Amino acid sequence: MIEIKRWLKIGELKILSKNSHRSLVGQAFINPKTNMSEEYTFLQGHKDSMIIFPITTEKKLIILRQFRHAADDILIELPGGNIKPNESPKNAATRELLEETGYRAGEIIIFENSKQWFDPSALRSIYIPCIALNCKKISEPQQDPTESLEIRTVSINEWLTMIQGGFVADSKSLATTLLSLQHLNKSY
Numbered sequence: 001m002i003e004i005k006r007w008l009k010i011g012e013l014k015i016l017s018k019n020s021h022r023s024l025v026g027q028a029f030i031n032p033k034t035n036m037s038e039e040y041t042f043l044q045g046h047k048d049s050m051i052i053f054p055i056t057t058e059k060k061l062i063i064l065r066q067f068r069h070a071a072d073d074i075l076i077e078l079p080g081g082n083i084k085p086n087e088s089p090k091n092a093a094t095r096e097l098l099e100e101t102g103y104r105a106g107e108i109i110i111f112e113n114s115k116q117w118f119d120p121s122a123l124r125s126i127y128i129p130c131i132a133l134n135c136k137k138i139s140e141p142q143q144d145p146t147e148s149l150e151i152r153t154v155s156i157n158e159w160l161t162m163i164q165g166g167f168v169a170d171s172k173s174l175a176t177t178l179l180s181l182q183h184l185n186k187s188y
Contacts, residue, residue: 006183013044022125037135045118045125050093051080051172053104053180056130062135067148071169072111076162078173080127089128097125097132097141101151102141106134118172129176131183156181 010028019036023044031038054062068075081096083089089110098104110130118125143149154162162168163177 007032010037016041020047022123025124029080034079042121043123043125045123047082047084047164048115048125049080049082049169050089050096051078051116051127051129051176052093052097052108052132053078053130054097054101054105054135055156056103056135056137056153057106058153059160061153061156062103063152063154063159064100065152068170075170076168077170078176080172083128089130093130097135097145098139099142100147101148102137102139103135104138105130105132106136108132110184111183114179116172116175127172129172129179132181158188 005035007029010030014026016026017025023046024041025044026039026041028037028039030036056062062079064077064079065074066077067073078098079100081090081092081100084095087095089112090108093108093110094105108130109132110128112128115126115128117123118127141149141151159168159177163174
């Protein structure tokens, strides 16, 4: 069996390009197998995010359809968004759910031990999955100017059928669904 070793960083992280959400960075590493220096380029997110599995008081799941630039397509996803500086994950989930959908949760359960990487080979950024229970519509969404979201509610069985049919191509929504369903099976 091959022993996997951590690669040693060489020098400082170089910012190659930057915008308000992400930086393109370069970092040199020593490959422990060859002992040679290798340069890697990846995106670095500026904020961690929350992904929310929101269930209404009627036991419906709140989902979104929105255009995603990198995919160049309209995707079906769970709600979520960035955690602001000095904001707790629970407060971020509460705020993002309300802003994106107009729903407020009766209870939010953060899966703190389940921090997930968006894409650990190309993006240095994590998201924290959570479940929001007993969500009630209390206002109209207050979406960011860059967001154009279609909000839907579906049964959990409909959501699973959409996943199995290949209609949900967003991996963070898939992972959060799995963790949420495991939690729900333990709770009920």
